[in-house]
Amino acid sequence: MSRTKSVSTKPLILSVAISSILAGQAFAQEEAAEEASQGGFEQIIITAQKRSESLQETPLAVSAFTGDELREDGVASVEDIGSRTPGLVFAAFSVGQPEIAIRGIGTKEDGAAASDSTVISVDDVYIAARTAQVFDIFDLERVEVLRGPQGTLYGKNSIGGSINFITSKPTEDVTARGRLTVGEYGRFDLGGMISGGLSENLLGKFSFSNRNYDGHITNIHTGETHDDRETMAWRGQLHYFMTDDLSFVLTVDGADDDIGDTYRVPVGSAGDSVDNNANNPLAVDAAFGSAGNPYLAANDEIGATDRTVEGYALKVNWETEDFTFASITSYRESDFLWWEDSEGLPGLSSFNPAVDPQFGFRRDVTDTAVERTVQFTQELRLVSPGGEKFDWVVGLFYSKEKIDRTESFCIPNCGFNVIPQEQIDYAPGATRIPSNFIISKSIQANDSISWAAYGQGTYKINDDLKLTAGLRYSYEEKDVEFGGDIDDGVVAAGVFIQENFWVTDSDDWGNVSGRVVLDWQAMDDVMIYGSISNGFKSGGYIGSPSTPERAVQSYDEETAINYEIGFKSFLFDSTVKLNTALFYTDYSDLQVTRFAQLADNPTNPFGEFITENAASADIQGLEVEFAWMATDNLEFGGSYAYLDATYKDFTPNVANLAPGGGTLPCAEGDNAVSTNPADGCIPDFSGKTLRQAPENMLHVYARYFHDMGDAGSLKAKVSYRFQDDSFYDPDNNDITVIPDYTLWDAQLSWSDTDDNWLITAWVKNLTDEEYRTHVYSQRNSQIAFANFGAPRTYGVTIEYTF
Template sequence: MATSALAQEQEQPETSTSETPRQGGLNEIIVTAQKRAENLQDVPVAVTAFGGEALDQANMKGLEDVQGRAPGLVISSFSPGQPEIAIRGVGTKEDGAGASDSTLIMVDGVYFATRTATNIDIFDLERLEVLRGPQGTLFGKNAIAGVVNYVTRKPTLGEFEFKARQTVGNFGTFDTGAGVNIPLGENVAARLSFSRRDTDGYLTRVDVGTRAVPTGSEDDDDIGFAERFAWRAAIAWEPTDRTSVFLSLDGADDDFGTDNREPVGSVGPLHDCGCASDPMAVNEVIGGTRGKNGGVYSYAGEELGFSKRDLIGGMAQVDHEFSFATLTVLGAFRDSTFKNLLDSSGLPPSPVVDLTGSNGNPNLILLGSPELGFTFDSVDVIDEQATQYTGEIRLTSPGSSRFRWVAGLFGSIEDIQRTEGVGFSGLSDQSLEPSFVAANMDFLGKGLGGYGQATFELTDTFSLTGGARYSYEKKRIIASNDVITSPNVLLILRPFPETRGEDSWSNFSWRIGAEFRPTSDIMVYGSVATGFKSGGFTGTATTAERATTAFEPEEATNYELGAKMDLLDRRLRLNTTAFYLDYKDLQVTRFFQPPTSGFGEFITENASDATIKGVEVELTAQPVDFLEFGGTYAYLDAKYKNFFGTPDISGSGDFSDNRLRQAPKHSWSAYVQVSQELASGSTITANLNARYQSDVFTNADNNPLDVLPSYTLADAWIAWQSADRVWEIQGWVKNFTDEAYRTHVYSQRGGRIAFGTFGSPRTYGVTLSYEY
């Protein structure tokens, strides 16, 4: 399913009794985007909601499967544990410990501070909500791009429930999951659930002879394997009619194999020579272009890399209903570790390259035969440990009054230790040893915030909304760079001892809006909202000065007009949004090659101005009970207005009028679903859906090599459900056209060589589900 229709089954509100599903026409969708259970069509915010049952039907396993189905959401992952999430072209490329993400990832109201902990498995959810645009006056943490909110299934008092699924598919896919709800007394219940997903991977090994140095845990038949295990345990207790307690503990253990990097472009000088410095030529001569879809699923690197991640977290929430408001007290902790090793070029290295000439003429290797291997091969290693604590106190007024309000206080502590190392084959040292440098960062962040929002119904058809938030964030880092072997390195990470940096920022943001209802089934709204993201510190800095000099915070003002309409006796649902986003000091991370460097370096700096404007449309139709269809469309015009960055080797740093990264101009999705009840009472349901994304740049210079080309993906499934709704068997296929599409790309050497990763080829399988 490819649109908000994923949530069309009747949702169960967290704090109120659900309404009876409508007989004929589209059901209501209940969300908590404004901290209270409300019909989606009554919420004056751009929200796309996905119901838990439909998430399962569509085989959506992670947030990357939501991309294309929620307008404006774009995800590009450097590695399986490091997603780069953007909404409406607003995202964060900087992955260092001292930076904040533009999009908040939240589970049951708890935000995840560390990016490496955000790519969680989708299982046992009540729903998933994607809120677009600045969200500062209702959430504990200020979100300048938007919020992705996971709402888990809660324990249900007095009912025993059990649900299990088993999936088998190609590439050794074997997924198992289950959830059970257990009454423990009249006012206590527990829920336990888990998800295990295994696949052998779809990469094939290219024999590179003695240059291969297997360092991972993979067999040659399981290149790119994935083993994921996630679990959750929760208890709900209602000691009185007015008080409820919710306790939750969850964890995950993920083990991913090699993540392939495929050469996708090279230009001169030097790198278009058809020689050892040309990654395209090296890839072809060693056989990396042979095979399916031009060899994009073949792996020729010398390192068999890996990604490993362990997560654990817990939360406690107490709600008490007073006569005037509900008091919510929430506390949570999260702990995560992430380790990653990858071959950044996906190619075997050439012999030692002596760039100084002390061991002979370096050009003999640089311009040598591509059969020697790639002269600028590199390896990236990441080791990160993170701990966070969050707390929130909130008062929420009753939802039935004409004057509705929410007010709260929020605090957080984040402690992250991260080391990122970059290694090259021997470069220039007399010892001819490989070069390896490591950037270390010990980060401590503290945040405080106070927020409030109120809506007053002036008449039965017209309401005004106002909100405000004060934020304070303080960040401290201890940074150092170590040279592990040769001091002559292409990436100019200059060694320096531990150096401290510290800075703090405060902000007052606000939101005003108005809602008008000409009829009970149509709402028109308008709003102006500001957003804020704190400053930070560059993660893999080249010098002590750059490591300890903070980049500035960014601010945005969002102007938005929208309409939510249920038409034709609720047989047609049409939601539209138009927005204009005015950005100041947008944080931009670049990997570029300054004139003083032989390879490149990371830098995060502020663009003076950027403007983003666009239109989003979501359509769902059910003309007859057995047929449903719909889709989404998003138009996005996102450009740097004034951006004069640090010049690269080409001598230009003017990126004004360039398109923002992760900002496709056009994207759409469409689906059709048919359901037919058989004479036996069982039901057959079939679904066909597709989604499209136009070209996406991944760097501020809009380098044609640094681009994700447009692509269209199509999925389909058909399911049979028994008359008693206990058994269901589903056959499914994803990417049935077998499109080879890029999911990430980055360039090196001043944008003259580029390497990409590709999404999954055609996958298919069968899922059996049982529900009691």
């Protein structure tokens, strides 16, 4: 399955040619059409460029989803957004470590001093903490996904793109909505919203979402499901109009998540982990009876996640004849506790690697993380009225973040929720190694300050041609403290963390990013644009450094320049919507994270994480979004993404440990540092595919509407999703891959004539596809473990609105 791709422009050229031909045919047919319009798609108004404007007239690659669409499809997470957005791939090592990649640009590093590749914001408030970025999606007006570098208006860490959640606002008239969902595996969700005027100048709204799920993965030792979920999220808003031109919006929100085990399933072994013994995770999995079934788990320590989030935001909006002034002030804090058996197997009962696999997994380890994050942001913005000869936006941004994180690696487990040995079918005479036999703790603290100044202007050359240009200066400083602690276990041994230490360091990064766009309104409903834009992601520090020397080695920022041509259109009396984007991205100084045994740290038996600036990459692709209203009752739509994302030059700075513990010659394709194998091997990843970069992604749907008169109406919808295989290690090895998969969803809903009641029966993963959602490796990619998506589930959702 592993392969090396060569960069080819043929698929892109062919796709552009086909799009051009179709567009030309559409223009001719539209001009020739004489029949009456059968209705069409409405414009979606977005604020991606910090002003209200039509999606179809915004010269950006943007996917926008309205609140009605999200509720119709039961969208509840960023993962659900990813399945509908071309080029967006969502994965997660844990609930608190989302890995979001847009066009192959993403982040694996999870340390306190790491930066993300995609900006996530709610109502213009940037969410800094990765442990708080994946939250319940509810009560939204829309979601906007900006694809590609957004350095001008969004700044640092938007090198991949930006995901903006816009919540619904308080209304003058009293409105309310309630939602109840019941489904398989004990699913029981409640949600609601009430909004209305509280006085002549004051509007208010309160909304909440409570979701419960008993789980679908059975622990083979206890016979119980432990992947249960109970989440509660809420939001309150007050909108006060001091005058007709001056208003204040106060938002308070919170969340409390109690999430069970996320489980791991062994999926690969190589090297010294292929024999039928305790070194081989696949053999251990089979010995305890869970092999081949991703919904059976053999781990002996049951993991969990406990997370609380609260936030406060005040937005001031002052409108004048010459400009609109906006001030957005926010404060957020979050607490995160998580632990997980990293291999999903019972802990070892012997250090002898040759013993029977039913003695347990010799390399078993539990990973835990405790993190507290506090964030303050302030943005000031001036926006011109719009529709003038020259439109502009200028702003200042400031943020202060404090993250304290402790990550522990316990061998064989941490003792939080361990299944008693007598409940596990170990080999006769086995005596399990005690909890916390070896503990390695990585203590991390990061205080960062960043600020930016930006401006963007659009000059209308004529009625059909506009030129947009913008610049942003960004600065960030990180003050870090790192500690290593190996003294708390039964045995003080250096595994992962090699010694006790405490060090401090600081570094800073500055960047000027910009954007130039020329857009042409070729026809009333057809716009073509070309743009050059760049973005950057701040530098940082390795999350769990093994030594004090490694801890103070910061890595540099990464940058990307994106060249893009786009086409947006409404055709055939607005019954067809076709948007395309063709792009090439020159990606430099990639921050690549890998887990390996390193030559300069040969006594570390498990390996360690390291993040380096060791690569450049070429990324090119095509994205298409389409919708067709075939009749008044029948609609088709979806999206397609083609992506070719490869390392142009990637030979790491730090050598891997040579095979045989540093005694054997380097593997084929690796370069020996010297004639002495102990000096290690430098792998060459040039030409390999970037992680989370599937070559093809396709999402299509069909929706049918049937009016039954006084009996109400029926709506049926079927959707299909395909994702190509994608790699999760830079060497593109066969065991750390998510194979291609397809998913089908279906639903049937009824609504009354007044649209007060909506009852929907739904099925997710209709064909019961077994598919991976994340995979990671250990020991130089010799063993791999994966998470899997949910099996087929079904249920009913009832909504009442008045």
